[in-house]
Amino acid sequence: MDAFTSRVYLLRHGEIATPGILCGHVDVALSDVGYEQMRLASAKLSRFDAIYSSPLKRCSTHAEFLARQHTINVQYNNALKEFNFGDWDGQDYQQLWQQNGKPHVGDFWQHPWQVKVPNGELMADFYARVEAWWQAFLVSLTESKHTQSLVISHAGVIKQILAIICHMPKQTNTHLNVFHLPYAGLITLDVYIDEQGQAWPKIVF
Template sequence: MSETTMITLLRHGEVELGNVFCGSTDPALSDKGWAQMQKSLESEESWDKIITSPLQRCHEFAESLATQEELELLVNDQFQETDFGDWEGLSPNDILEENAATLNAWWKAPTRVIPPNGEAFLDFRSRVLKAFNEVTETHAGQNILLVTHAGVIRVIMMHILGMQDENLFRLNVDYASLTRIRIYNDETGEWGTLLSHG
């Protein structure tokens, strides 16, 4: 017997801090960011559940939507963005002035170079995929909305597409973009397909 699980990934919208490294930092959505997320979901149907990162740029919108749609809201810490360590709250230009070599090395090899005092990519990937697999198992056969971050969405897409880690930044994830994934589960095992992204 086969079972199909639908997962829609929604990235948060623009935040009040602007264009800075914003992983564990917890800024609020800007008014524009809130509107971006509302617009992305205008033509969407409802879900069985909403799962969200605990950070307020995801959680506040998800909580509002869950209340409006009368849906269960689950908060999962494992879907937080990666921690950029000493780069948190800084713009790329700020870092280029202080530590251009490390930033340039990270841009070229984001899965092998770790921001100073930041989270290693392999640790980040491990926690995200563990949580994602738990979601597909626990909520099999359901239609789930996951409100989260660009890094989390990249990791999940790379997993579904079988991409190599070093191609991380080949995946563009805009503010309030939607990514749809379908997970099949039958006697041959579990496998996923990317339905749409953008």
């Protein structure tokens, strides 16, 4: 096959309508500010061959808007959902820090691979689903030869993808501390597909 480069944009959703909560699988909408943030971020981008999105509405609403503009379908995948915070999901973040139960939310942030959120997702399972999606996505780029793709997801998912690209040690929380991704934050990648179909992603600054 002929080598080619595919540009991939990773876009975090905008500000949510209920700020201050721990927002994982809870399905909250964007605020008016959040919609404007998404509009401004995506206005910088050219036409897409494909749009991939988390099905949660803080991502999907803008994904559908862009899909109508570009006359393409959104490809939704549950693997692009944020981490499932279980019993903590949707709770006020400051109140969670004041609770004395075990495990404490602070314990989780310090040791996310060792501490299980009550009725939530294991970090190992979260990593596995994001990694599986990313590897399948790279294969799809090789087969489809898309030149421009947009992925709309969440901070946790995008940070995990960046950790995979940067070959960070698996069972650490380094990526949670060294990557800061604001609302409607946009990451640009160039994925070089060589003659053997091997994908080589690079972060573009």
